[in-house]
Amino acid sequence: MKQGTIKQILLITDGCSNEGEDPVAMAALAKEQGVTVNVIGVMKNDTIDEQGMKEIESIAEQGGGVSQVVYTEMLSQTVQMVTRKAMTQTLQGVVNRELKQILGSETEMEDLPPEKRGEVFEVVEELNDTVNLDVLILVDTSASMKYKLPTVKEALLDLSLSLNARTGNNRFSVFVFPGKKQFVNKLMDWTPNLDTLPSIFSKLSSGGMTPTGPAIKEALRHFTKKRSIRGLLTANGDEYFEESV
Numbered sequence: 001m002k003q004g005t006i007k008q009i010l011l012i013t014d015g016c017s018n019e020g021e022d023p024v025a026m027a028a029l030a031k032e033q034g035v036t037v038n039v040i041g042v043m044k045n046d047t048i049d050e051q052g053m054k055e056i057e058s059i060a061e062q063g064g065g066v067s068q069v070v071y072t073e074m075l076s077q078t079v080q081m082v083t084r085k086a087m088t089q090t091l092q093g094v095v096n097r098e099l100k101q102i103l104g105s106e107t108e109m110e111d112l113p114p115e116k117r118g119e120v121f122e123v124v125e126e127l128n129d130t131v132n133l134d135v136l137i138l139v140d141t142s143a144s145m146k147y148k149l150p151t152v153k154e155a156l157l158d159l160s161l162s163l164n165a166r167t168g169n170n171r172f173s174v175f176v177f178p179g180k181k182q183f184v185n186k187l188m189d190w191t192p193n194l195d196t197l198p199s200i201f202s203k204l205s206s207g208g209m210t211p212t213g214p215a216i217k218e219a220l221r222h223f224t225k226k227r228s229i230r231g232l233l234t235a236n237g238d239e240y241f242e243e244s245v
Contacts, residue, residue, distance in 0.1 A: 005132040006090050007035045009219050010083060011059065012152055013140035013212060014042045016052045020183055021213030023055065027063030030220045037063025037216065038086045040078055042148050043071055059212075065089075072148050076155040080162050083135065084128065091124045091131070132169045134190070135159075136219045141176045146206035153201040160194040175219055176204065183214035186222070 009030060017023045027037040041056040043049075053069055060067030066086045070078040099112075099120075112120065139145075139152055156174070163170045171190045174197070179185035187200055 005134055006087055007134045007136075007223055008065070008083065008086055009035055009037045009063070009136050009138060009216060010079070011037065011039045011138045011140075011212070011216070012042060012079075013039070013056070013138075013210070014044070014052070014145055014148065015049065015140065015142060015210050016055055017210050017212035019178075019209040019211040019214070021217055023213040023216055024058045024062050026213045026216035026220070027059045027065075030216060031062065031064040033220060033223070035063075035220060035223055036065040036086055036090055038065035038082050039063075039067045040075070040082055041067070041069040042075060042145070042152070043069055044148070055212075059216075064093075072151050075148075075151050076158045079155040079159045083159060083163070087128050087131070087133065088124060091127050095120055095124060129166050130168045132171075133163065133166070134171045134173075134223070135163075136173045136175065136222060138184075138215050138219055139174065139176045139187075140210060140212070141204055141206050142178065142210045143207045149201060149204060149206065153197060156194055156197060160197075164193060173222060174200075175215065175222070177215035178208040178211055183211040184218045 030037050037059060039056045039060045041052060056067050056069060066082050066089065068078050068082050110117070137156060139149075141149065145152075156172075160170075160172065170192055172188070172192070172194055173186070173190050174188040174194070175184050176187050177184040187204075188194070188197070
């Protein structure tokens, strides 16, 4: 199996999109371009917005990713769980496609004998640890997220520590929305760790609308920009970014 890079957008939000493009359509576009969109809905106490939950589920479904609604105090564990679950889901999808090419168009992993299925799962587990991972984190900083941002910061630091135990390369980028003068602002460019996040997060201000669709669109553009720059700087840059594994 070709070793490549899993590309994820991790959207952390607590409300419904109310400005710009349809976030569900933008998530579907991301999936078409090999980028999985995962969504964590951060709720306060027992307050659950049914419309917001529906949007969260639809974004993840169309983006080929995982969605989870969570109370603030459980956020750290959830961020790690969703990221790893999405990796496994992506890898299993690739394995299924390869099985179909080798054994026939109707073959799925579940059709294999138990011992062969176990061997395939072992390969998926190994790839979970060794495959390269790019995670672009999109954080909703609208007014209702003001008191949740310290918890988001801690959750992202925990995610960085957890994933850095892998042997594969990790790269993170952090965007926030809404931006001060535009829909979304880049907080941190691609980096292997999030150590500098606390100093940046302390300067964030909350407020404004919730342009989730434009934020996903800009995040997707950032993946494309990274790919094209790498292609210019290497003799055969496409080999790193042709496919999500």
